[in-house]
Amino acid sequence: MRIIEKKQDLKSLIEKEKYNDKTIGFVPTMGALHLGHLSLVKTSCEKNDITVVSIFINPVQFNRKEDLRKYPRDIPEDLKKLENYKVDYVFIPSETEMYPQPDTTKYDFGKLDKVMEGKYREGHFNGVAIVVRKLFDIVQPDIAYFGQKDFQQVVIIKDLIRQLQLKVEIVTCPIIREEDGLALSSRNLLLTPEERENASLISKTLFEAQSKCKQMQLEELRNWVINTINGNPFLLTEYFEIVDEDSLQPVHDWTTDKQLYGCVAVNVGNVRLIDNVKFNL
Ligand code: AMP
Numbered sequence: 465m466r467i468i469e470k471k472q473d474l475k476s477l478i479e480k481e482k483y484n485d486k487t488i489g490f491v492p493t494m495g496a497l498h499l500g501h502l503s504l505v506k507t508s509c510e511k512n513d514i515t516v517v518s519i520f521i522n523p524v525q526f527n528r529k530e531d532l533r534k535y536p537r538d539i540p541e542d543l544k545k546l547e548n549y550k551v552d553y554v555f556i557p558s559e560t561e562m563y564p565q566p567d568t569t570k571y572d573f574g575k576l577d578k579v580m581e582g583k584y585r586e587g588h589f590n591g592v593a594i595v596v597r598k599l600f601d602i603v604q605p606d607i608a609y610f611g612q613k614d615f616q617q618v619v620i621i622k623d624l625i626r627q628l629q630l631k632v633e634i635v636t637c638p639i640i641r642e643e644d645g646l647a648l649s650s651r652n653l654l655l656t657p658e659e660r661e662n663a664s665l666i667s668k669t670l671f672e673a674q675s676k677c678k679q680m681q682l683e684e685l686r687n688w689v690i691n692t693i694n695g696n697p698f699l700l701t702e703y704f705e706i707v708d709e710d711s712l713q714p715v716h717d718w719t720t721d722k723q724l725y726g727c728v729a730v731n732v733g734n735v736r737l738i739d740n741v742k743f744n745l
Contacts, residue, residue, distance in 0.1 A: 465543075466554070467556060468553055468554070468556070469555075469556055469557060470557070471557060471602045474553060474602055474603065475602055481514050487512045487513045487607070488514050488515075488516060488607075489508030489512030489514065489605060489606070489608075490516045490518070490599070490605035490609070491504045491516070491517045491608075491609045492518045492520075492595075492599050493519055494520065496536035496537065496538055496650035496653060497542045498640075498650065499640050500639070500640040500647070502545060503638075504611060504637050505517055505546065505549050505609075506549060509549050509551065511607065511635075512607060514552045514553070515549070515552055515553075516553045516555060517551050517553075518554075519539065519555070519556045520562060521537065522562075522592070523563075524563075524567070525592045525594075526591070530734075536651070536653045536654065539556065555602070569590075569593075569597075571594075571627070573589060573593075573623055575711065576589075576616070576620055576623055576711075576712050577590075579616075579707065580703060580712070580729070581616050581617070583703075584702055589616075592621070593624050607632070608632050609637055610636055611636070612636050612637065612740070613649070613739070615725060616712060616727065618634065618636050619710075621634060622634055641667065642664075644668075645664055645671065646663050646664045646666065651735050651736070651737060652735075654734075655735055656733065658698065659698050659732045659733050662698035662699060663698070663699070665699060666730050666732075666737060669692045669693050670726060670728065671741065673741070673743075674726075674742075674743060677718070677744075681717070682717050683717075685706075686704060689728070699731070701730050703728070706743070707727060708720065708722035708724060724742070724743040725740050725741065725743065727740040728740065
């Protein structure tokens with residue numbers, strides 16, 4: 465496992481690998497790695513000759529300075545965890561390496577980024593698109609791995625690839641959860657023990673909603689989810705939307721042939737967590 469800090473070094477190494485017909489799998493992360501990230505790494509190692517993992521906290525995707533400042537960082541521990549897999553290159557660039565000058569590109573994702581995360585975190589997906597494009601340009605992956613936990617992000621990245629006509633396959637990996645159901649997230653580290661315990665109500669409510677969807681009208685279920693989560697004094701729902709998986713637009717009744725997902729963002733104290741479930745109608 466080689467640690468690379470300079471994009472030109474990684475580019476040259478990748479060029480050599482490609483010359484030798486190696487397939488490149490890529491897992492972009494912001495570090496503070498947990499088993500969710502590592503499930504992506506494991507899949508990439510199984511499916512590709514070469515696996516590249518990047519660790520870069522991308523400042524331009526944070527809409528709140530405080531969130532960026534508090535974001536957990538532990539590179540030595542991350543590297544120890546990655547040693548357990550057949551990772552070839554870990555790319556850990558500095559901010560100036562990624563942004564020698566500000567990148568002011570503006571992407572147009574139509575309606576896709578006007579809802580949910582895009583609506584509540586202004587500029588977030590533009591920042592994600594900027595860094596993903598830069599990273600893809602350096603790593604030139606055949607396959608890139610993303611987590612279903614960031615459901616809207618996957619749809620937006622697929623749209624980015626379509627817009628830029630890149631030849632990258634996107635593979636979405638399932639959400640890895642704690643034993644009590646809480647979706648793994650680097651931000652879970654920021655929860656107090658009390659907040660952590662109460663945060664499990666988020667996924668519990670989503671799972672219960674999955675089983676209730678045949679008995680309740682959609683809007684009734686939507687309100688039930690919001691009220692149940694907000695009934696806990698540690699939790700405050702920012703949004704809960706039931707959306708169609710392609711357009712990401714909220715739907716208002718169950719009569720659709722589209723696959724529907726329930727997506728939630730909840731503030732647990734000062735920590736903002738997201739999660740989602742699929743509705744099998
Ligand atoms: P992040 O470091 O938060 O930017 O996440 C890097 C990648 O790991 C993204 O594609 C996330 O969707 C994915 N990821 C984060 N948490 C989980 C999880 N609990 N299960 C599966 N994938 C995850």
